[in-house]
Amino acid sequence: AQSVTQPDIHITVSEGASLELRCNYSYGATPYLFWYVQSPGQGLQLLLKYFSGDTLVQGIKGFEAEFKRSQSSFNLRKPSVHWSDAAEYFCAVVPLNNAGNMLTFGGGTRLMVKP
Amino acid sequence: DAGVTQSPTHLIKTRGQQVTLRCSPISGHKSVSWYQQVLGQGPQFIFQYYEKEERGRGNFPDRFSARQFPNYSSELNVNALLLGDSALYLCASRGQGEAGELFFGEGSRLTVL
Numbered sequence: 682a683q684s685v686t687q688p689d690i691h692i693t694v695s696e697g698a699s700l701e702l703r704c705n706y707s708y709g710a711t712p713y714l715f716w717y718v719q720s721p722g723q724g725l726q727l728l729l730k731y732f733s734g735d736t737l738v739q740g741i742k743g744f745e746a747e748f749k750r751s752q753s754s755f756n757l758r759k760p761s762v763h764w765s766d767a768a769e770y771f772c773a774v775v776p777l778n779n780a781g782n783m784l785t786f787g788g789g790t791r792l793m794v795k796p
Numbered sequence: 797d798a799g800v801t802q803s804p805t806h807l808i809k810t811r812g813q814q815v816t817l818r819c820s821p822i823s824g825h826k827s828v829s830w831y832q833q834v835l836g837q838g839p840q841f842i843f844q845y846y847e848k849e850e851r852g853r854g855n856f857p858d859r860f861s862a863r864q865f866p867n868y869s870s871e872l873n874v875n876a877l878l879l880g881d882s883a884l885y886l887c888a889s890r891g892q893g894e895a896g897e898l899f900f901g902e903g904s905r906l907t908v909l
Contacts, residue, residue, distance in 0.1 A: 783852050
């Protein structure tokens, strides 16, 4: 079955520290890959996406993600976390043959930032 | 420019009742999709509409239905509400961007008592 796994439910980092959020997917072929962020009381906002090409992609707010086909992973990173980054982060996929709106999301990772 | 707008933002219903949630996409966006987000979980796909036609349906019972209007706004209807339908219902619209590039509204939080 197709699935997206985010192994870490909660992560706490200190402000200024680096961050890595893990995402693994299980699909027959490499899908389109996304990271979305959800701040409290807000809808989801697209951080970055991977379709093809360079496996290191840059997104908004200083985030980047690296696609590793051999590990079926698409981990999200940020060199220095700011307090405003506290939110819930969702990894998502769309199969290549999909109409484009049918995202499959992981369970999310809640990020807390210590001052 | 206005983003995706949803109404109502919060509502409380009792078991067995029916609910209608509304969504207005970003101007110019013709595709609307609906997601259910149960507390503590990731969103789950319910429906996709494009040009007033259903283009996809997730694994939800027939109690869930939706439609899209000529102005591309959309409604999600849920009949015979169950306690387990309590969730944040998210609407998303998509323009001419790539697959998966969705713009989400802030959601309608439904509580079923």
